[in-house]
Amino acid sequence: MTTRAPYAADPEAHGPREWGVAVPGERRGPRSAFQRDRDRIVHSMSFRRLKSKTQVFISPEGDHYRTRLTHSLEVAQIGRVIARALGLDEDLTEALCLAHDLGHPPFGHAGEAALGEAMARHGGFCHNAQALRTVMRLECPYPEHDGLNLTWDLLEGLAKHNGPVIAPNWALAELDAAFPLMLGTWPSLEAQVAAVADDIAYDNHDIDDGLRAGFLELDDLLTLDFVADQWRAVEQRFPHAPRDRLLRELVRDQIGLMVNDVLEHTAAQVKGLRSVADVREAGRQLAGFSPAMAAQERRLKTFMYDRLYYHPDQVAAAERARDVVARLFAAYSQDARLMPEDWQARLPNKEPQRSRVIADFIAGMSDRFAIQACSAIYGERPAGLVNV
DSSP states (O other): OOOOOTTSOOGGGOOOBTTOOSSTTOOSSSOOHHHHHHHHHHTSHHHHHGGGSBSSSSSOSSTTSOBHHHHHHHHHHHHHHHHHHHTOOHHHHHHHHHHTTTTOOTTHHHHHHHHHHHTGGGTOOOHHHHHHHIIIIIOOOSSSSSSOOOBHHHHHHHHSTTSOOSSOOHHHHHHHHHSOOOTTSOOOHHHHHHHHHHHHHHHHHHHHHHHHHTSSOHHHHTTSHHHHHHHHHHHHHOTTSOHHHHHHHHHHHHHHHHHHHHHHHHHHHHTTOOSHHHHHHTOSOOSSOOHHHHHHHHHHHHHHIIIIITOHHHHHHHHHHHHHHHHHHHHHHHOGGGSOHHHHHTOOSSTTHHHHHHHHHHHTOOHHHHHHHHHHHHSSOOOOOOOO
């Protein structure tokens, strides 16, 4: 069993929950506070809806492409490995990984862009802030309060797993005012690990999906020297294996290379730290890639944007998806009766609150539900939303 590092988050000394606990001292089974956080996320409706939300490809017909749900599970697996090796709290790390994409609207970044445009006069839209809004205000399984009532540690890490937030948008600012999250400081190492695990997962699994879909070509990918080095090593180890198996081995090797780099670099960065407070007072990112790997990872991201994310077919599908979200927002803004009765009941009369609730409704939709809702309102199914 891995020894807990002195700079790891401690579930026995966790921060408060916004609404306290129903029965002080009550524990439902042998779970720590962070395990309960994770379980509340896994059992939430928002988490289940991730199964039908875009990761890279919109409404893919193939069963083997990633969705936001499978991506989140893969991030959690990588995060737990790193946390365990560093002596961090695995459960808090896993919970952060599982929750990090809960605020994504349908159709991924295309849907986010459309909501951002629709909400430009009402404070804008940010998927990271929406994740906090989801777990603190929109998921309501409890009789006496809104939200999942997660620990301060989980909420703080979710708010700033990518680093300090100097200029929070309206959603995050409102939540921070109600339950201060120290937005201007670096978060726990568990949150920092969740962020780099996300990078490792989508850097490599998007390659896997891009190659499967034919949007990426191996020869183009091998123009990246560090990827080419891994490919040559794979070919040498398995000279007679079929190419499809070699490609999957390449992805595994890339993940292992990045994970090992994070472990080595982070271990050096945290040497001598004695508490979580030391992590925060360091005033800089401690868990992450080495400078050399960070430079390689940036080159990989540049390549992926050029060849996959901005592929003409992807761009065309994204524009059609943005149109669906924009049309939904316009329809609900003009006639709230098109929304379900429970959402109509909570709709404020004044702006910007009214538009923000409409955005909440749309952001919670799966790709499939958004397409069905648009079809029902406008009388025809949006075309061209399957790009693989």
